[in-house]
Amino acid sequence: MQTNPAPHITSIGDRRLSTVIAQINRIILGKNREVRLALTCLLAGGHLLIEDLPGVGKTTLVQALATVLGLDFSRIQFTSDLLPADIVGVSIYDRERQTFTFHPGPLFAQMVLADEINRATPRTQSALLEAMEEGQTTVDGVSHRLPEPFFVVATRNPLHQAGTWPLPESQLDRFLMRLSLGYPDAAAERELLAGDDRRTLLAAYRPELSPDDLRRLRRRVHEVHVGGPLLDYLQALIRRTRTAGIFVTGLSPRAGIALRRAAQAWALLAGRDFVAPDDLQTVFTAVAGHRLRPLDESRIPDAAVTEVLAAVPIP
DSSP states (O other): OOOOOOOOOTTTTHHHHHHHHHHHHHHSTTOHHHHHHHHHHHHTTOEEEEEOOTTSSHHHHHHHHHHHHTOOEEEEEOOTTOOHHHHHEEEEEETTTTEEEEEEOTTOSSEEEEETGGGSOHHHHTHHHHHHHHSEEEETTEEEEOOSSOEEEEEEOOTTSTTOOOOOHHHHTTEEEEEOOOOOOHHHHHHHHHSOOHHHHHHTOOOSSOHHHHHHHHHHHHHSBOOHHHHHHHHHHHHHHHHSSOBSSOOOHHHHHHHHHHHHHHHHHTTOSBOOHHHHHHHHHHHHTTTOOBSSTTSOHHHHHHHHHHHSOOO
8 A cells, every 4th residue: 555755744743742752651650551551541532441451451451541631530349239320320319409410420521431430330331331421421411521631441350350240241342442551571670669659640740631632632533534445444343243153243333434534643643744564453353353253263353363463465
């Protein structure tokens, strides 16, 4: 696929975004690719699911993102006894005014960490659906707008751990991307063991961007050019997931739109105003992996997704 060179994006572009990435990389060591994918998801206006073992830095990553991006932050610890009202808020009767007054819950923040989301019941998990899709929540028939920008970053423990519930497919589809951090490499782990506490370092950080900057960057994502040959490649990948006979169902049109947006955001992080095939390949597993379930349940989903990339030639 031939692409013409294009000027790098400046203004609020690569320099400030590079600073954001560098700051987060000082907190989350040895995970540059995962940090960039997380930032890609937020620039694309999507919600992020982080699936991994406890103690590998999931919560710290989210706190670092909120701090460096200058976003109001709220953390919700999901437990088996958590109720929907504990998340979205509740209307309480005011005797003096003789009316109900809505008291917002912790969901009303620009960045919400839904920690260990699969430890709550499906009923409570579903309370996030309207908020994630519509940017609002409804209590007693009255809709309440959520802050703008609004991001949900959920962490999920592996299902084999005690006290976990599976996420319904409808909720999984609301997450633009899913990623895992994994264990650090030897050099990064040595620095963690010998260095300061990550929370202590993070406390000294100041925002590098503002919510207004982030809103402008999200608009810039939509301006990143996606050429016809790239769309052909995207459609071929989607078609392969539907016809290869290795998944229960293939990718939906909404998943295709998510792939395009994620590739545009990754290109913006690279300082380009056009999407290249490498951009789409880089984000493909993070966007498609949690949406595709292999027919053979013994197979690792991400490995099956990688086969799709290998089977579809670049135009």
